[in-house]
Amino acid sequence: MVEGRGLENVVAADSSICYIDGARGILSYRGIDIHELAEKSSFEEVCFLLWAGRLPRREELEVTRAAVGRERAIPREHLSFLMTLSRTSAPMDALRTAVSALADSDPDARDMSDEANRRKAVRLTAQIATVVAAFHRLRQGKAVVPPDPGRSHADDFLRMLNGETARSSSVRALDIALVLHADHELNASTFAARVTAATLSDMHSAITSAIGTLKGPLHGGANEAVLRMLNEIGSLDHVDDDIRARLARKEKIMGFGHRVYSTEDPRATHLRAMSRAVAVSSGETRWYDMSRRIEKIMNEEKKLNANVDFYSASLYSLLGLPSDLFTPIFAVSRISGWTAHVLEQYSNNRLIRPRARYTGPAYPQPYVPPEDR
């Protein structure tokens, strides 16, 4: 593998969490294939798998479900804090600020023991869903819906967001999406989290770094950008001209390409199928049909495949989720992977501090006094 700009192909850590073979389109968590997890597992089970390194026994899964359910409750003072945020804030900005502020009310915030960090991993994973849902309610002037600890994470998130129980097909679709987004080796936001953790800073700081990194359109922000593009194109008969014109202008088409996969992103395979299923069952096939057409053109013109963000856009839109929540929902899932990586970093830590190749003026340069410049 040739190392390139942007740390391409650079191995920056040993990790036992996520295995990717980009040439064969393989993704696995702790060695278990993502396709099997998407079909058979649940978000809570994947959380345990990522944190503990193995699948839970039945009672361990129950304990994890109960803990995530219990920890979804956020302190009253934090809700008051959320109310002080501007209603016009982007939800991703609100989430970044809110997670930083959650340290204030976390009883373990300053405790860097492994047990405390594991409790924070569960708590942050649970709380992020509540924060996203609560901020969405508040910005619409609606009452915050308190969590119901007895429900699954996907079920309760949709209920806290919409104020009513979601259809079981929507809950299952979101649960699978959460499984698919949970971890992805040293992606940019996970790397940011590990860099922060490697200074022995605390978990809330590491996750705040990660959220800021996920936000960018070259990373998690791509899913929102995909829906914006679909809206701009408008209809199936405009796809060909529009996409070719964008490519002629050397624009990037959001939701395509990947630093690691040279074949199809295995997550896109599931998201495409789910997007199709929801489109057909709802009779709303416009986004799906347009997406398929864009995919064909991108394959023909650029030999690029859809990535995780491409079909999550149409899927989330069909589930009735507003587009500015797409990236926060990515965080609702990826928090499980971020926290697993932070725990792994703490367990065998060394400061992450690379070097830069200097390209500035040759040393030594004279210091010229202000009057002589």
Ligand code: COA
């Ligand atoms: N649309 C059009 N062209 C693309 C492209 C896209 N989505 N992604 C990559 N390319 C092209 C680049 O223009 C470049 O072409 P060139 O060599 O002729 O200049 C080539 O493919 C390599 O792209 P580069 O940006 O250097 O690859 P990378 O490994 O640094 O980037 C991504 C990976 C994911 C950042 C990149 O594919 C991208 O920006 N995709 C769109 C954003 C996105 O969907 N992000 C979510 C990732 S999960």
